[in-house]
Amino acid sequence: MPAHHDDYARSAEFIDVMIAGWWEAFGAHVAEAVASMKGAEGPVVDVGAGGGPGTRVLLDTLPEAEVIAVEPSPALRAVLLSRAADPFWGGGRVTVHGEDLLSARLPERLGGLLAMNVLGHFTPHQRARIWTMLADRLAPGSAALVNLLPPHEPATIERVVMSELTVGRRDYKGWSAAVPTGPESVRWSMTYEVHEAGEPVWSTDVDYDWWCLTGEGLRAEAARHGLEAAPTGPDEAGLFLLRHGAGAGA
Ligand SMILES: C[S@@+](CC[C@H](N)C(=O)[O-])C[C@H]1O[C@@H](n2cnc3c(N)ncnc32)[C@H](O)[C@@H]1O
Structure with missing residues (x-):
């Protein structure tokens, strides 16, 4: 497995419990947007799944979907794998990948992609690779859901x-x-x-x-890859759905 710098090596034990408030506030909006992913033409990926709150939303909202949960931090992955292994939690539908997203061996066709509270870990160059991957692999009619956390521009x-x-x-x-x-x-x-x-x-x-990234910046980056990024849900959630743009031949 290629080296990944784990920003959560010393804080992982706190993340799942401390991020729960974000999911309480915005989980229903995430679910509403996820419902518009088809999820049937290929597995749905949860990027930087952490302990699995987004994976849970995918399982609940897309009951037919297979889920690939990508989590490179070993300590967070332990929480995730433990949940995924529980037949009552994962229902045998979750596969856990331990690589970082850009090293993970993902299927050629994706039924959707969820990237919650993680995009800021990727440099602009790495983001471009994510958009390329989505343009190449996202099933026609399916979508990726990402969120932008503040600050959207550098600030103290x-x-x-x-x-x-x-x-x-x-x-x-x-x-x-x-x-x-x-x-x-x-x-x-x-x-x-x-x-x-x-x-x-x-x-x-x-x-x-x-x-940092603004909504405008996201829309411009997505457009360069033939994708349309549209805001969804309340502004505070920072949610954007990305789909193939009109005329894209995916
Ligand atoms: C703030 S946590 C969010 C976890 C989860 N998505 C949530 O909302 O509860 C960020 C997660 O992204 C993961 N991450 C960081 N860099 C990553 C990368 N290059 N590829 C995939 N995941 C990454 C971290 O290990 C961590 O689990």
Whole structure:
């Protein structure tokens, strides 16, 4: 398996539980958009599936679809594989790939693709490779659903609590802040804290790069690959459906 720099190597244990709030807020909008993917002409891919909340939406919304869940972070993949192996959760319909998206051996025909909360991990050059792949492999009439998270352009984001929850006797708190690192990127700095009875138990700091993109930028990139990107759902969700443009001969 080719090397993948795992931005979640030290934070993976917190991601699935701390991203649950995003899915509570926007999961129904994701499901509504996913329902417009055909899912029947080839497997549907969940890119950077994490612990599988998007995979769950694909399974529920496209009951006939086979799902390929791509997750390069071993710790997050452990959560995902455990769920996928549960016949009541995955129903035998989920295959887990451990490569990064651009190294994964995917089928020639895709019934759809879901990329939630992950696009910023790809450089502009890597994004172009994703759009090429979609233009080549997305089944006619099918769609890819991606989301754009703020900031859409480089900006300083002051440190705020992004998520907190209690599990048993312990309280978990995630902080985030970002600084611009170039004309198209920021560097996120996350801190994950664990407390018990008000006392700190331990914490970890994680930094990673994130590539910003506006809706306009996405539409322009997609168009260069014969794809149309259309916003869907509430603006805060940042959801866009990508399909073959009129006249594309896929
Ligand atoms: C913020 S998490 C989102 C997880 C999940 N999609 C969700 O919304 O709950 C970003 C995920 O993207 C994955 N990821 C990062 N780079 C990737 C790449 N090059 N190919 C595939 N997945 C990648 C990470 O390992 C991580 O699981």
